[in-house]
Amino acid sequence: MALLDGTTQTNxxxxxxSDDAAGYYTLGAPLVDPVAPTGPIKDRWTNxxxxxxxxxxxxxxxxxxxxxxxxxxxxxxxxxLGEAGYNVKSFCYQDSPRRAHSIAxxxxxxxxxxxxxxxxxxxxxxxxxxxxxxxxxxxNNVYRLAEVSANIIDQCxxxxxxxxxxxxxxxxxxxxxxxxxxxxxxxxxxTGQQLLIGAYQAMERQVAAGTVEQFTxxxxxxxxxxxxKARGIIARxxxxxxxxxxxxDVVVLAxxxxxxxxxxxxxxxxxxVTAAWRAHRKGAYMxxxxxxxxxxxxxxxxxxxxxxxxxxxxxxxxxxxIWVPKNPEDAEKDPRDIPExxxxxxxxxxxxxxxxxxxxxxxxxxxxYQCDAGKGVGPAVREVxxxxxxxxxxxxxxxxxxxxxxxxxxxxxxxKYDNLFDMYARITGENPYETPMRIYPAVHYVMGGLWVDYHxxxxxxxxxxxxxxxxxxHGANRLGASALMQGLADGYFVLPNTIRDYLADGPFEKIDExxxxxxxxxxxxxxxxxxxxxIGGTRSADSFHKELGRIMWEYCGMExxxxxxxxxxxxxxxxxxxxxxxxxxxxxxDTLNQSLEKAGRVADFIExxxxxxxxxxxxxxxxxxHFRAESQTEDGEALRHDDEFAYVAAxxxxxxxxxxxxxKEDLIYTAIExxxxxxx
Amino acid sequence: MNLxxxxxxxxxxxxxxxxxxxxxxxxxxxxxxxxxxxxxxxxLNEQGEDPVAFDSDCREGICGTCSLMINGQAHxxxxxxxxxxxxxxxxxxxxxxxxxxxxxxxxxxxxxxVDRSALDRMIQAGGFISVNTGSAPExxxxxxxxxxxxxxxxxxxxxxxxxxxxxxxxxxxxxFLGAKIxxxxxxxxxxxxxxxxxxxxxxxxDHEGFGGCTNIGECTAACPKExxxxxxxxxxxxxxxxxxxxx
Ligand SMILES: Cc1cc2nc3c(=O)[nH]c(=O)nc-3n(C[C@H](O)[C@H](O)[C@H](O)COP(=O)(O)OP(=O)(O)OC[C@H]3O[C@@H](n4cnc5c(N)ncnc54)[C@H](O)[C@@H]3O)c2cc1C
Ligand code: SF4
Ligand code: FES
Numbered sequence: 029m030a031l032l033d034g035t036t037q038t039n040x041x042x043x044x045x046s047d048d049a050a051g052y053y054t055l056g057a058p059l060v061d062p063v064a065p066t067g068p069i070k071d072r073w074t075n076x077x078x079x080x081x082x083x084x085x086x087x088x089x090x091x092x093x094x095x096x097x098x099x100x101x102x103x104x105x106x107x108x109l110g111e112a113g114y115n116v117k118s119f120c121y122q123d124s125p126r127r128a129h130s131i132a133x134x135x136x137x138x139x140x141x142x143x144x145x146x147x148x149x150x151x152x153x154x155x156x157x158x159x160x161x162x163x164x165x166x167x168n169n170v171y172r173l174a175e176v177s178a179n180i181i182d183q184c185x186x187x188x189x190x191x192x193x194x195x196x197x198x199x200x201x202x203x204x205x206x207x208x209x210x211x212x213x214x215x216x217x218x219t220g221q222q223l224l225i226g227a228y229q230a231m232e233r234q235v236a237a238g239t240v241e242q243f244t245x246x247x248x249x250x251x252x253x254x255x256x257k258a259r260g261i262i263a264r265x266x267x268x269x270x271x272x273x274x275x276x277d278v279v280v281l282a283x284x285x286x287x288x289x290x291x292x293x294x295x296x297x298x299x300x301v302t303a304a305w306r307a308h309r310k311g312a313y314m315x316x317x318x319x320x321x322x323x324x325x326x327x328x329x330x331x332x333x334x335x336x337x338x339x340x341x342x343x344x345x346x347x348x349x350i351w352v353p354k355n356p357e358d359a360e361k362d363p364r365d366i367p368e369x370x371x372x373x374x375x376x377x378x379x380x381x382x383x384x385x386x387x388x389x390x391x392x393x394x395x396x397y398q399c400d401a402g403k404g405v406g407p408a409v410r411e412v413x414x415x416x417x418x419x420x421x422x423x424x425x426x427x428x429x430x431x432x433x434x435x436x437x438x439x440x441x442x443x444k445y446d447n448l449f450d451m452y453a454r455i456t457g458e459n460p461y462e463t464p465m466r467i468y469p470a471v472h473y474v475m476g477g478l479w480v481d482y483h484x485x486x487x488x489x490x491x492x493x494x495x496x497x498x499x500x501x502h503g504a505n506r507l508g509a510s511a512l513m514q515g516l517a518d519g520y521f522v523l524p525n526t527i528r529d530y531l532a533d534g535p536f537e538k539i540d541e542x543x544x545x546x547x548x549x550x551x552x553x554x555x556x557x558x559x560x561x562x563i564g565g566t567r568s569a570d571s572f573h574k575e576l577g578r579i580m581w582e583y584c585g586m587e588x589x590x591x592x593x594x595x596x597x598x599x600x601x602x603x604x605x606x607x608x609x610x611x612x613x614x615x616x617x618d619t620l621n622q623s624l625e626k627a628g629r630v631a632d633f634i635e636x637x638x639x640x641x642x643x644x645x646x647x648x649x650x651x652x653x654h655f656r657a658e659s660q661t662e663d664g665e666a667l668r669h670d671d672e673f674a675y676v677a678a679x680x681x682x683x684x685x686x687x688x689x690x691x692k693e694d695l696i697y698t699a700i701e702x703x704x705x706x707x708x
Numbered sequence: 709m710n711l712x713x714x715x716x717x718x719x720x721x722x723x724x725x726x727x728x729x730x731x732x733x734x735x736x737x738x739x740x741x742x743x744x745x746x747x748x749x750x751x752l753n754e755q756g757e758d759p760v761a762f763d764s765d766c767r768e769g770i771c772g773t774c775s776l777m778i779n780g781q782a783h784x785x786x787x788x789x790x791x792x793x794x795x796x797x798x799x800x801x802x803x804x805x806x807x808x809x810x811x812x813x814x815x816x817x818x819x820x821x822v823d824r825s826a827l828d829r830m831i832q833a834g835g836f837i838s839v840n841t842g843s844a845p846e847x848x849x850x851x852x853x854x855x856x857x858x859x860x861x862x863x864x865x866x867x868x869x870x871x872x873x874x875x876x877x878x879x880x881x882x883x884f885l886g887a888k889i890x891x892x893x894x895x896x897x898x899x900x901x902x903x904x905x906x907x908x909x910x911x912x913x914d915h916e917g918f919g920g921c922t923n924i925g926e927c928t929a930a931c932p933k934e935x936x937x938x939x940x941x942x943x944x945x946x947x948x949x950x951x952x953x954x955x
Contacts, residue, residue, distance in 0.1 A: 107841065122771070123773065127773050183841060194854065195854050197854060198851055218865060229837070232836060267818075296765040335740075524841070612753060614756065614757070
C-alpha cells in the first residue's frame with residue numbers, strides 16, 4: 029500500500045471480528061498518533077528535532093516543569109532539563125532519588141555501537157526490537173530508540189559510569205536473550221545501579237545549581253487538569269502527612285511500571301501505579317495494560333510469607349545451561365548425580381538457533397510447560413486449578429554453570445557474576461558454585477502504560493510520560509537490556525527535544541491554587557485519605573494486595589483463557605467492594621503512616637487489575653508477554669492474529685460505574701515486514 | 709521459630725522514644741528479616757496497635773533503603789543488608805533488639821526510619837562529573853585502564869545506606885565519602901574536578917555534623933558492600949594534595 033510520504037505500508041490494517049470482551053467495554057473512536065513523523069524512517073527523528081520549535085534561554089527560566097519519578101527516565105530528564113535552564117521540580121517517594129527502582133536492574137543496556145564488528149547496526153537493533161516485541165510496537169518510536177542508543181553510552185561513560193572494559197581499556201559488551209550480536213554494555217550485575225547513580229549525580233549537580241528542586245518522600249496522589257491541560261499535581265509529604273499543591277506549565281510522569289499488581293514480582297516494594305492511574309482517571313488513555321513480561325530466571329517462590337521475588341540476571345543465560353531431568357523420579361536427586369544422558373536441555377533442543385538465549389516470553393513458557401508436565405525440580409507445592417482440582421507441582425528448572433566453570437575457571441565465572449551468585453546463596457541458603465541454581469519465571473516488567481504520541485505526550489495536553497510508565501517502544505514483549513535504554517533515551521535525548529516544542533507556546537498563563545479544578549483535585553485527595561482511615565474494617569491493605577496478586581497470577585499470568593479472565597474480572601469486582609467496606613488502616617493522616625500509603629496504592633492496583641483482565645480478554649491472540657491458550661500453533665508456540673489485532677489498545681476511563689472505552693491505534697509498518705516469529 | 713523482639717518505638721521526630729517488646733511465632737528460617745517484621749505488623753494491625761515503621765524498597769540489597777541496627781550491629785550479624793539477612797541466621801527463642809541508625813546528622817523520623825538526606829547534600833557539593841547532556845565525546849575515545857576501571861567499579865558499588873555512619877563511634881561518613889572520591893578519581897573522566905571535588909565534599913561532610921575519622925574500622929566491618937578501608941586513605945591523600953594545590 030503506497031503512503032503519501034512516498035513509503036509503502038507493508039501490512040494490512042486490522043479488522044477485528046472476534047469479540048470475547050463483548051459486554052465489558054464500549055468501542056470508541058479510532059486513534060492516530062497526531063504527531064507521527066513521515067518520510068524515510070532513517071531521517072524522521074533528525075528532521076523532527078529540527079522542526080521542533082526552540083525556547084529562548086531567557087524564557088526557559090520562566091517555565092516550570094514537574095517530573096514525577098527519579099529513576100533513569102525521570103532522573104535523566106531532570107538533569108537535562110535543569111541544565112537547559114528550565115525550572116524543574118522533581119518528586120519521588122523514596123528518601124533519596126538514588127533509590128528509584130532502576131537501581132535494581134542487573135544485566136545491562138543495549139546500544140548499537142557495533143564495537144565487535146559482528147554485524148550490528150541501528151537498523152538491526154530496530155529490527156530485533158520490533159521482532160522481539162512480536163510486531164506490536166510502533167516502528168517510529170523503536171527506530172528512534174535504536175538511533176539514540178549509541179549516544180547514551182557516550183553520555184554515561186563521560187559521567188564516570190564504570191562499565192566493564194577490555195584489557196586495552198576499551199568498553200566490553202555481551203549478548204542477551206533474543207539477539208545474536210553482542211551489544212549489551214554492563215557493569216557486572218549492577219548496571220542499573222551504576223547508570224542511575226550517573227543520572228542521579230547529574231541531577232544533584234542541578235540541585236546545587238538551583239535549577240532542580242527535589243521533593244523526596246513525596247507521593248503524587250492526583251493529577252491536576254485545569255482547563256483541559258495538565259497543570260500540576262497533588263502530593264503528600266510522607267513524613268508529615270501534609271498534602272500540598274504543586275503547579276507547573278507541564279507535567280512529566282516517569283513513575284515506573286506496575287508489575288506489583290501481581291503482589292509477587294521482582295519490582296521494588298513501593299513500585300506502584302498510582303501516578304499513572306490517577307492520570308488515567310483524569311482522561312489519559314492506558315494502553316496495552318495486559319502486556320506483562322514474565323522473566324524466566326528468578327529464584328522460585330519458597331513459601332507464603334514471601335514479599336517479593338528476586339531476579340537472577342538474564343546474562344546468566346549466556347553461560348549457564350538450562351535443563352530438567354528427563355525422568356520425573358530424578359526430581360529429588362542431587363542434580364550432580366544425574367548423568368548427562370538423563371538431562372533434557374530443552375531450550376537447546378527445541379530452539380537450536382538461539383538455544384538458551386531465546387527471548388523471555390519463550391524461555392518462560394518453556395519452563396512452565398516442563399513443570400506442568402511434571403519435570404520440575406525443587407519442593408513440590410500444592411496448586412488448585414480453575415476447576416478446583418488439587419495437584420502437587422515442582423516449580424523450578426536448573427540453571428547450570430558446571431560447564432562454564434570448567435571453561436573459564438571458578439575465578440572467571442566469579443568475576444562475571446559474583447554478586448548474583450552471592451545473592452542466590454543468601455536467599456536460598458544453597459551454594460550455586462557447587463550445585464545448579466533453581467530458577468522459575470516471575471513477573472518483572474510491564475510493556476503497557478499510559479498512551480503517548482511520538483513526542484511522548486499523552487492524550488491529555490501538557491502531560492508527558494516517559495520510561496516504563498508509558499506504553500511505547502517494546503510492543504508485546506521487551507528484549508533484555510532495552511528498558512534501561514528506553515528510560516535513558518527518553519530522559520536524556522527524546523523528551524528534552526520534544527517537550528520544547530510544547531513549551532515554545534509559553535510562557536503560559538499562570539493559574540493559582542484557587543482555580544476550581546485545583547481545589548477539586550485537592551479536596552478529592554483529602555477525602556480519599558480520610559475514607560481509607562475511616563472504613564474501620566478488619567483486613568489490612570496488604571491482605572487485599574496478596575489476594576489480588578493471586579487472582580492476577582492465576583488468571584492473567586503466563587497463560588490466559590477466556591473463562592479464566594471472565595472469572596478473574598468477577599473476583600476483582602468483589603474484591604473491590606470488600607476493600608472499600610472492610611479495609612483497616614490504623615493511625616492518622618498527619619504523620620508517617622505506611623499502612624495508609626499502602627492502602628492508596630492497593631486501591632489503584634485493584635482497578636488496574638480489572639482493566640488488565642478486560643484488555644487480555646479482548647485480545648484473542650497470543651503475542652509476546654500475552655499468551656491466550658485459545659491461540660497457539662500446533663507445537664504450542666504463540667499465534668498472532670495480525671489481521672485482527674495489529675493495533676495498540678488504548679483504554680479510556682469510563683467513569684466510576686461505566687465501562688472502559690477502547691480506542692484502537694492501528695500499527696503501520698513501512699520499514700519492516702511482519703513475520704511469524706521463529707527462534708528455531 | 710518463636711522470637712522476642714525489642715523494638716524502638718518513637719512517634720515522630722520530636723517525641724521521645726523507648727523500646728517495646730513483642731513476640732512473634734512460627735517464623736520460617738527462609739524469611740528475610742524484613743518479612744519477619746511484615747508478619748509482626750500484620751499481627752499488630754490485627755490487634756489494633758500501630759504497625760512499626762521501617763524503611764525498605766528493593767529488598768534485593770541494592771537500593772540502600774533498609775537500615776536497622778540489629779542487636780547493636782548495623783544490618784545485623786552478617787555482612788549484608790537487612791533485606792538480605794534471613795531468619796536462618798537466628799535461633800529459636802532468641803531475643804532480638806532492633807533500633808534505628810543513630811548519628812546526629814540522621815535524625816529519627818519515626819520508629820526505625822531516619823533522615824539520610826545529608827548524604828545527598830554531600831553529593832550536591834561535588835560528587836559528580838560536570839558533563840552536560842549531548843556534549844559527551846565518543847565513549848571509546850578515552851580508554852580507561854582495566855585495573856583502574858575495576859577499582860572504580862568495586863567502590864562504586866556503595867549503596868549509600870549509611871551503615872558505615874551508624875557503626876562508627878565518631879559518626880563519620882568517611883567511608884561513604886572515600887568510596888565516591890575513589891570511584892570518580894580512578895577514572896580519566898574524573899580528573900578535571902578531582903581536587904575541588906574532595907575539598908567541597910569534605911567541607912559539606914563536616915558542615916552536616918558528621919564526625920572525623922580516627923581509623924577505628926567499624927565502618928568497613930559493617931559495610932554490606934565491603935568497601936575497603938583504604939578508600940579513606942585515598943580520601944585523605946586527595947585532600948592533602950588538594951590543599952597543596954592551595955584549594
Ligand atoms: C530486578 C530487575 C532487573 C532489571 N534488569 C534490567 C536490565 O538488566 N536491563 C534493562 O534494560 N532493564 C532491566 N530491568 C527493567 C528496568 O530496570 C526498569 O524498567 C526501569 O529501570 C524503569 O525505569 P523508570 O525510570 O521508568 O522507572 P523507575 O526506576 O521504576 O522509577 C520510578 C520512579 O517514580 C517514582 N514514583 C512512582 N510513583 C510515584 C508517585 N506516585 N509519586 C512520586 N513518585 C513516584 C519513584 O519514587 C521512582 O523514583 C530490570 C528490572 C528489575 C525489576
Ligand atoms: S560505604 Fe558501605 S556502609 Fe557506607 S553507605 Fe556505602 S555501602 Fe553503606
Ligand atoms: S531494601 Fe534495598 S537494600 Fe535493602
